[in-house]
Amino acid sequence: MANNNIGPKRLVVGAHYGVKDWLVQRVTAVLMVVYTAVLFFMIFTSSTPSYEGWAALFAKQWFKLFSAVTLLALFYHAWVGVRDIWMDYIKPVGLRLFLQIATIGWLIACAAWSLQILWSV
């Protein structure tokens, strides 16, 4: 390992966060595709749209947890995408850092809010 880390073979991407974020974006995307399919199936197989039917769907424990995991995946997915946007267009380091911190804060707040919503029914 140490011998490979010199000259042209020097390891310059050791953090591997590029690959990690790429993978996170794919895994969370697949999860959201599956959730979309399940949600559509549940809506179209249910009877006439009403509060009772809608609330009953979200009252099921498996659906509540599935929704929670998918929403958390969505927020992680959004973090990777929004961070890319800041990195591409916002060059001043201070402003970029501020926007990234604001994004993280906002997404964590959304995550907490989502859980609150899901467990209110």
Next chain:
Amino acid sequence: MTEAVREAPKKERPEFRNIHVTDIMKYRLPMAGIVSILHRISGALMFLLLPFVLYLLQESLRSEYTFANFMIIASHPIAKLVMLALVWGYTQHFCAGVRHLIMDTHVGLDKDSARKSATVVVVITVIVTALVALKLFGVF
């Protein structure tokens, strides 16, 4: 040799930079490029509208009373337009995302298939958005 190099007139070397925002309209992007920038725009749109979506979800779920409130909000023309924008964003991002996932398996990477799949993404999105628009504004 060194003399010749020194005496050669300095040519103006062309400078290539990233596309600036003000240049956007001057560029004719290929179909795959259009889908690429629309992926970013739709993603940003959904990120910015997150509070609206979560608010609607909250109102629709919390109680029968808030559900009625949700129905009132959802029937407002401006809310319908925002929801339509969200439907467009979701469908665009969904289709282009599935295209990404397929391409990750090394399928359809050549120029021709990439252009075709990009066109399919845009066409599906436009059809779905148009159908939802007709439904939202009560045509059927």
